[in-house]
Every structure is written in C-alpha cells, then in structure tokens.
C-alpha cells in the first residue's frame with residue numbers, strides 16, 4: 001500500500017516525482033479547510049534542508065492558500081548546507097509533497113532555482129511531476145503588466161564592490177566592539193566618562209539599509225532596461241514592494257521575502273492587485289476571527305428566514 005510506505009529521502013523524491021503525491025504526508029492537510037484563492041503566488045528562500053527553514057508556518061500557508069500559478073523563486077532547497085550536513089526532517093518532505101500535490105490539482109508551478117539550489121539550474125526547460133523548471137520567467141498580470149521573475153543572485157557581481165564595503169564595515173564594527181571594552185576600561189581608570197558605542201551601531205544598521213536599498217535600485221534598473229513593468233525576486237530575504245522612476249517610466253520592484261525569518265509571500269489578486277503577506281500576521285488575524293465567530297450567536301434556520 002502506498003500509505004504504508006516509509007517516507008522517502010530527497011534522492012527518492014526526484015526518482016518518484018510522479019507518484020510522490022500518492023504518499024501520505026507526515027502532517028495531514030486540514031479536512032475541509034477554507035483556502036484563500038489568488039491568481040498568483042510567489043514564494044522563495046525556503047532553505048529546505050536547514051534548521052532555519054520555518055516549515056510549520058510554510059505548511060500552514062500552503063494549507064490555507066491556492067492559486068492558478070505558483071512561482072518558487074529560488075533557494076527552495078539549500079544544496080550548499082545539505083552537502084555539508086544532511087538534515088531532512090519529515091516536514092520538509094511534507095512541503096515538497098504539498099507543492100507536487102498542487103501541481104497535480106492543476107496549479108501551474110514554475111520553479112526558478114537560486115544560488116543555494118543551483119544544482120537544479122541545469123534542468124531548466126524540463127518538467128518534473130508538473131513542476132516547470134526555468135532560469136527566469138515573464139509573468140503577465142491580470143491588469144496587463146509584464147513582470148520579470150528571477151531569483152536575484154544575478155546581481156551579486158554588480159553588488160560585489162558594495163558588499164565588500166559592507167563586510168569591511170561589519171569587521172570594523174566587531175573590532176570596535178572589542179576595542180570599546182578596553183577603551184572604556186582605560187577611560188574608567190582615568191576617571192573619564194563612558195564612551196558610547198551607539199553611534200557605531202547606528203552606522204552599521206545604516207550600512208545594511210543602504211545595501212538593501214541599493215540592491216533594489218540595481219534590480220529595478222535592470223528590469224527597466226529589459227522593458228518590463230516590474231520585477232519579482234527574492235534572494236536578500238527582505239520582502240518589499242517599491243516603485244522606482246526610471247527615465248520617466250515607472251518600474252515596480254517586488255521581493256517576496258523568505259521563510260527563514262520573515263515568512264512572507266507575494267500574491268496577485270484576480271484584478272492584478274499585488275500584496276505582500278506576512279504569514280504570522282495572517283495566522284493571528286485568522287485566529288482572532290475564529291474567536292469572534294465562536295462568540296457570536298449561532299444563526300438558526302428561523303433567524304435566516306426572518307432576515
């Protein structure tokens with residue numbers, strides 16, 4: 001019986017992609033659960049195969065949403081980390097299972113590998129169990145806009161000089177932190193007041209903010225040069241919707257965030273409206289609504305007739 005089968009390892013999944021959805025998941029889908037439908041869902045930076053992956057929240061997301069199309073925008077499986085240390089709990093299989101099940105139920109699934117799952121990149125153009133693998137994609141929204149969808153590590157080389165500066169800033173900060181203890185020990189010995197580190201800390205945060213802002217700008221400019229109306233990417237684990245003006249033309253920058261810290265998804269509604277979902281907030285909203293529904297008096301058939 002398929003249901004009695006032991007849960008397979010990742011290598012087995014690739015070999016049995018077609019029959020994988022027949023296996024019972026470790027965490028079953030909720031029975032008769034309501035799913036919020038979207039035209040399109042974008043998720044990325046799941047990092048399956050690492051402890052950092054927030055599998056429980058992602059399973060909850062997958063069990064409460066549905067869409068015509070779903071884009072997996074890279075760093076879905078963390079091949080880098082898996083090669084060093086094998087880590088694959090049943091929940092990670094459950095996520096793969098839910099994605100393949102969606103494909104079988106009719107969702108168009110497009111998988112754009114990132115840098116952490118670059119081992120999937122040579123399979124671009126192929127289809128595994130209803131999952132199309134592409135290097136990048138164009139997505140046409142319901143309101144007639146064309147979006148370029150890519151992981152985003154393509155811009156690392158352009159960002160390299162900037163990143164190097166960020167690293168230097170970071171290293172300098174750590175040196176200063178160590179130095180700070182000694183400086184203040186000496187200052188105390190001479191009865192001098194404490195020298196604050198807050199300025200350094202502020203400088204560090206400012207550096208990170210500047211890095212992200214510059215990245216978004218670089219990606220948006222590249223999209224504008226390709227003549228699209230917007231770009232969807234992941235990679236930097238910072239969910240964002242931002243508009244840029246490029247040569248008098250408006251370019252939308254969308255980053256679908258990650259499932260390590262933020263737990264975000266980018267969605268397109270059926271009218272083309274785009275929205276960033278922060279899933280912990282969505283769960284809180286759902287639970288609050290459930291409490292309200294329970295507190296409200298039950299609608300009786302008589303009350304329904306009277307209304």
Ligand SMILES: [Mn+2]
Nearest residue numbers: 075114115235
């Ligand atoms: Mn990445």
